[in-house]
Amino acid sequence: MKRILLVLFGFVIPGLVAVAPVRASAQDAAARGLEIAREADRRDSGWKDARVSLTMILQDRKGNTRERKLRMMMLEVPGETGGDKSIAIFDSPPDLKGTVLLTHAKVGADDDQWLFLPSLKRVKRISSSNKTGAFFGSEFTYEDIAAPEVGKFTYRYLGKEPCAGQTCYKVERKPKYRNSGYSAIVSWFDTAQYRPQRMDYYDRKGRLLKVLTLSGYRKYGRLWRAQVLTMKNLKTGRTTILKYGPWKFGTGLSAADFSKANLRNIR
């Protein structure tokens, strides 16, 4: 089970299914890092389907801002071979209104992605090997929002640290796949709930490039969702803030709703 658009979900570290509880062993940092990632994933599976509205605020170095409004629908596909499905509908800016992005995540391969362009009523299959490109002009790249499965990284546990007023596990992961924009990503998970609180993205030359903070966690049943995500690019001085409305889970969406043929019907 590979999750898609994980950052937009408010959860960032991917993983496969359930694992034994984390043991206090400092000897094998790699195994320990993997366990934390898997536990974070285990606590975030079983949500079936979800809907949420969000505002994307783009901020440049001078403080000029642009706002984009999106609605998202997501479908969890259970099992290790099934990739999740998602739909992003743009409501603003007005010239993008009605544009829909459909993603079928794939385990161990590029995702399938289609774009619906309302002015032409055209559905376009687009290349999804784009990892380092900006997602609709934001500081999030496609790689950030379409996180791959746990097997695509090597992990290293870096110890416990205070963060966001709590105690956090600090875990480094390095991409094993090609075309990544990063040499490493360091994440902080709070020890109580395994929620990601902060992520540092290092560029291919090993310099700190971007910092993501996740805040305003809200509980839906047993699931936690961050309401505000802030991605700050240290190189360009630009910031992207994602503000989420309330999440709805188990709304009865089915695979047919996420079909290419249904794209033109989505409003």
Add this chain to the structure above:
Amino acid sequence: MRRALATILGLLPAVSAPALAQEWDFSGTLGAEARYFTQVPEWPGQTSRRFYGSFSFEGRGSFGWNGGADEIAVAPFLRWSPNGDGRSHADLREAYWRHLGEGWSLTVGVDKVFWGVAESRNPVDIVNQDDVLEDIGGSEKLGQPMLRLGLFGDSWAVDAFVLPGFRPREYPTVGARLASPIPIGPPVYTGPNGRGNVDFALRFSASAGSWDIGLSAFAGTSREPVLVPAGAGLVPRYDRITQFGLDAQYTAGDWLWKLEAITRSGQGPRFEAVTAGFEKNFYGIGGGGGDLALLAEINYDGREKVLSLATYFDKDLFLGARYSLGDIGSTTFQAGALFDRDSDSRVLKVEAQRRFGEEWVLEFTGQFLSSTNGNDLVALLRKEDYLSLVLKRSF
């Protein structure tokens, strides 16, 4: 179909809607365009005016109910061009009622439908007529009255169309810029019902892994006329045709391989047309969020060259590039060139676009046609190069 009708008649409860529908919804775009023709016109009787201003409005209002399962939409388009370049016109791009069931949908009214995968030409795309007054390249379409029944599953779809109300092409008046120097008369139709003929279309499409495939069939009035010499002018003749089409795209990482092919009978001897090519994407250009796409396509069209005005895609090569900066203003640049193999006819189009604030978009277009020995549409319009600047405000 029986279930569709039953639902419409209210005998079955409407199924829950997958879309997050809002009830009333209005949006639109106002555009102001300045066009400058870079050359003196070639043909006698053509106006020597170089600057043209025009305004456009494209609106869409919709109302959804039953949780989005039912929708009524109306989308008018208006072009007002006060300088006499013959582009003023109005059209209903959409005016339909649509019901969405579980795995099926029904559309009654005027709508737009796009088939195809290619960029330079879409031979399989046949449901809607070209809006020639907006773009001689066929990228803008007129609304088409239709009854459309769609059935779909997770990875396939079948759409059946009944298409009454044929829309002939509208040409700019003689003497206007981008107009044929030979007067084009009122259309004629072959077949017993003339313009009143009801056309039919069927399309099956499926996605499997890296493949997206469509098979289509059309029986009815050709959207493309044959321009027949009559007296001192030309008469557009719309024949009854049967056309079968195939479109396919193979997506392999950042390579997109595209194919469209048709076979058509009823318009002179049976002929085939093919557009095939690729798009190669490069991401994160210059260490930033910039994306570059390079495109190449070949066009073949085997139709009888009674008068090659009908198409300039007989044996052509298309090369194109698209560059998106990935900046806050979504700046993009595009360029495309079409080269004819048998003559020196060429079409070059360059475009740039940038957003200002949330609502404003500025677009630049340059279109350049050249030909010294061609015998086609490009040769007729070779002195009609223009530069255009469009400021759009969307709401």
